[in-house]
Amino acid sequence: MTPKRVVVIEGDDAAPEAVRPTLALLDQLNLNIDWLTPPVGDQGKQRYGTTFPEQARRAIDESDATFFGAASGKSTAALFYLRFGKQTYANVRPVKWLSGFNSPLADPKGLDLVIVRENLEDLYLGVEGEIKDLDPLDLTSPFTREKITNMSPGRYALKVITEKGTARVTRFAFELARNRKRHGRPGKVTCATKYNMLFRSDGFFKEVAQKIAESYPDIEFETLIVDDFAHRLVAKPQQFDVAVMPNLYGDILSDMAGGLVGGLGLAPSGCYGDNYAYFEPVHGTAPDIAGQNIINPTATILSAAMMLEYLGFKPEAERIEEAVQKVYAEGRILPRDQGGSATTTEFVKAIKEYL
Ligand code: ATP
Secondary structure, eight states: OOOEEEEEEOOSTTHHHHHHHHHHHHHTTOOSEEEEOOOOTHHHHHHHSSSSOHHHHHHHHTSSEEEEOOOSGGGHHHHHIIIIITTOOEEEEEEEOOTTOOOSSSOOTTOEEEEEEEOSSBGGGOOEEEGGGGGGGOOBOTTTOOBGGGGOSOEEEOOBOOHHHHHHHHHHHHHHHHHHHHTTOOOEEEEEEOTTTOTTTHHHHHHHHHHHHTTOTTSEEEEEEHHHHHHHHHHOGGGOSEEEEOHHHHHHHHHHHHHHHTOGGGOOOEEEOSSOEEEOOSSOOOGGGTTSSOOOOHHHHHHHHHHHHHHTOHHHHHHHHHHHHHHHHHOSSOBGGGTOOBOHHHHHHHHHHHO
16 A cells, blocks of 8 residues: 655644654554655745745645644744645534543533634635725625725725635535434534624525535534524533534634633644645644643644544544543543643653553
């Protein structure tokens, strides 16, 4: 069998301190994977004068997936290529409570949901500007009847919801729910938007999602206003299975959902397109704890497990998840954000022993 090719981008600040031991862990599994480490960020700058040299772009194009630490400024160009260049439109963020996770909830048992965040559109197109630039459009608020340009000086940001973008991410959510149903989950998709205020943009997201739902009669479907979703997520997160939503809501609420099980150190993610995927923890680069060997690598390790499943190494992915579960259930060696005192190295060593 030809080996799979995976690009590794360690990322910035504390991220490499989680990525390196995770790779060492994967090494134990004798996977048929060629790891590519093109120069990105500082390394790219030093060798080629740019944080995202052509060599790195080519390595990504020739690979099956990328494993990413987390980016601050230095690796962002690579991240943008992975997202927009490779059209990875579905950001999948599983939130599952495991025994031993330091959840703030009184009863986190049974919490097992996935937020599927649209990854390429909405307010994240980055089109912002001065209100006065909208002059030629002669826009008026339907609520205040005021001319938008009368509100100048000020700024605007463009929110874009397309039929294609919404349909593909919703379909992805339904397929995921169907797959999870085969493994004992209820088979339910919740669509969360602000359709009661943003009739034409979020309302359209909901409308397109409802259309897609018609092709999945075996999957329960509900639409919620996103603020109601947020409330329910805190009050009774166990009611959710798969939740699909536009970019911004997904970004915010998946961090919040991560907080429900015990923090960002535990939340993995994968960004999937039709032909490519990359995997990274939900958290950022944790610059405040860089260099201390105390970052919780669980989110990075679980992201690696998601990647192995994507690449066709499901038994190995399960072995990793089981090893993580055992270390937490035992509760003897835990990272600091989970109430323990283990360093990153000690914690990964404990997982390695169970592997
Ligand atoms: P971004 O904007 O990229 O999400 P950020 O700086 O806002 O980045 P994080 O880097 O995620 O956010 O950090 C938020 C807080 O959570 C920091 O105090 C950080 O140390 C902590 N944190 C994040 N990830 C971890 C982790 N894996 N282990 C321990 N603490 C973490």
